[in-house]
Amino acid sequence: MSKTYYDPADLRKFSKITEWSEELGNKFFEYYGKVFEDGALTAREKSLIALAVAHTEQCPYCIDAYTKDGLQRGVTKDEMMEAIHVGAAIKSGATLVHGVQMMNKVNKLDG
Amino acid sequence: MTKVKTQSLQKKGSDLAQSNRQLEILSNGIFQSGELPTFKAKISETSQFPLKAKKLEILQINVGYMCNQVCEHCHVDAGPDRKEIMTRDTMRQCLEVIKNSGAHTLDLTGGAPEMNPDFRWFVEEAAKVGIKDFIVRSNLTIIRANKKYYDLPEFFKKHNVHVVSSMPHWTRGKTDKQRGDGVFDKSIKALQELNAVGYGMPDSNLRLDLVYNPSGAFLPGDQMSMEKDFKKALMEDFGIQFHNLFAITNLPIARFLDYLIASENYEDYMYQLVDAYNPAAVKNVMCTNTLSISWDGYLFDCDFNQMLELPVNSKAKHISEFNEELLEGRNIVISQHCYGCTAGAGSSCQGVVA
Secondary structure, three states: OOOOOHHHHHHOOOOHHHHOOHHHHHHHHHHHHHHOOOOOHHHHHHHHHHHHHHHHOOOOOHHHHHHHHHHHHHOOOOHHHHHHHHHHHHHHHHHHHHHHHHHHHHHHHHH | OOOOOOOOHHHHHHHOOOOOHHHHHOOOOOOOOOOOOOOOOOOOOOOOOOOOOOOOOOEEEEEEEOOOOOOOOOOOOOOOOOOEEOOOOEEEEEEEEHHOOOOEEEEEOOHHHHHOOOOHHHHHHHHHHOOEEEEEEOHHHHHHOOOOOHHHHHHHHOOOOOEEEEOOOOOOOHHHHHOOHHHHHHHHHHHHHHHHHOOOOOOOOOOOEEHHHHOOOOOOOOOOHHHHHHHHHHHHHHHOOOOEEEEOOOOOHHHHHHHHOOOOOOHHHEEEEEHOOHHHHHHHHHOOOOOEEOOOOOOEOHHHHHHHOOEEOOOOHHHHHHHHHHHOOOOOOOOOHHHHOEEEOOOOOOOOOO
């Protein structure tokens, strides 16, 4: 048994989740594959969104997967870092915007 | 920081300059333990073993390993220090085969083929045979390397040569990382010069195709999407046009194998190749319709087998013994590097195959 919670080799085993719940697993992978196809957004644009979300979710598997996916699609380092900043800006903005709630409460209790 | 590359593995005396050492690595470890299936086991699953040569369509001639560049991924381990060069005598033997074989495509490669002192003579003679598609694989920078090469675009045009050139990315950083400092700027200049004489124009018969291969331990993306991105960027940034982009997978041999091991990416890369295995690509792998000829006239199933010193499985092993009937139907010699040609949409010197 691994002594760490995350093992990079586990990413390769992702598809095995179907073994314990075949129908749901297959439905998930079918949906997942469909989501990342070219559509109104290109697969390349979706890959960059996935990379940003991978960081906000702090999922090491997803970061590995979508960094490699981006490289395969010719995405540059600049594009990758800009995408991550979008994620970081939303994360920090989401924290800070709650400051208004704090201000409202202070004003109500001690205004 | 961009690394400056100056020496081949052979010059450095690296263990990996030996083909048998490379073959050992490709057969041991994860393949020996059964963690990953061997290529033979994999193609046997769909009854595709042994792979057999079909009718000969492409003659690929390696006219020498000398090159003005020392690219990180080079499967030839080419460089300025490599002295293996095809002689005019061997070229004469090749010309006889070109005249008499049924191949419709002649593909000259290297090294930098233009550095062979008899390159121009060979092109002039081969062009007279009237082969349908006459390819020269040019690294582009050679056109700007020395005054004596400046007229190459005109020379190619005169002989209606189909130019196929390497271009790892449309950005300077990624290109120079793989191919060496200054390669991007020289390549752009060379492409502009090829465009200036008519190469790569939408309606031009002067074919100019680019080869993309990844700059690191990952597989190439979709060829058509990459072509679209390359065309857009090269046109917007430099006004450059070209016909098609061939996306080629890096095979785990020579300098790319050295890089994979040194960067601790070897196992992960082999997993990627095996996971992406596509049985449909096996049907059209280039070794089934191509014959590779080395600088000293020996015959191989492909340029990769040439570098691994795996000769054809046939009584005819040298250009002097060439016999098309004897070679057709031969069993292709395989090892785990072959996974590189069957991953995803497949990979060949002409790009995807599936």
